[in-house]
Amino acid sequence: MPDLLSIAPLSAATFAPFGAVIEADPATVRLINGGTTERFHGLAQADVTGEGARVILNIFRGQPRSFPYAVTMMERHPLGSQSFSPLSARPFLVAVSADDEGRPGRPQVFLARPGQGVNYHRNVWHHPLMAIGGVCDFLVVDRDGPGNNLEEFFFEEPFTILEPHL
Numbered sequence: 385m386p387d388l389l390s391i392a393p394l395s396a397a398t399f400a401p402f403g404a405v406i407e408a409d410p411a412t413v414r415l416i417n418g419g420t421t422e423r424f425h426g427l428a429q430a431d432v433t434g435e436g437a438r439v440i441l442n443i444f445r446g447q448p449r450s451f452p453y454a455v456t457m458m459e460r461h462p463l464g465s466q467s468f469s470p471l472s473a474r475p476f477l478v479a480v481s482a483d484d485e486g487r488p489g490r491p492q493v494f495l496a497r498p499g500q501g502v503n504y505h506r507n508v509w510h511h512p513l514m515a516i517g518g519v520c521d522f523l524v525v526d527r528d529g530p531g532n533n534l535e536e537f538f539f540e541e542p543f544t545i546l547e548p549h550l
């Protein structure tokens with residue numbers, strides 16, 4: 385019997401223990417450039433650590449996941465945060481876990497709606513990028529530099545995500 389993971393809507397409040405939601409939050413808006421631009425200010429903060437660490441910007445071209453999807457592993461980046469912002473108005477899935485004595489707990493899955501991105505706090509367990517419905521480019525802000533910034537954990541038994549209702 386598959387161990388099904390439910391999918392919840394992504395919200396700043398529910399995601400707060402794991403990171404920030406990157407979206408045009410009216411509470412953060414500043415009118416700039418002579419009133420021609422709305423700046424949604426300070427939505428998240430990149431956090432990199434270690435000698436020689438640099439914040440870098442990348443594009444990840446995500447292939448859509450197929451369903452039912454088996455979550456067999458989680459990863460985390462001990463030396464830096466990592467953000468994902470779709471460059472087209474598409475939803476995607478986010479899976480995170482609390483840390484349970486050095487291993488990820490039961491994953492929590494969120495559906496990011498078009499216009500939402502996330503910034504994982506440094507060292508937060510998450511599943512690698514899960515694009516859905518079609519190929520999607522994401523702006524990814526994370527860390528470069530010396531040191532090992534990737535820790536992976538493989539579950540003894542997989543969890544299963546069923547196709548989300550969009």
Ligand SMILES: NC(=O)N[C@@H](O)C(=O)O
Binds near residue numbers: 459510511512
């Ligand atoms: N490996 C890599 O850069 N990507 C992962 O960290 C991810 O979270 O998708």
Ligand code: NI
Binds near residue numbers: 459461466510511
């Ligand atoms: Ni990652």
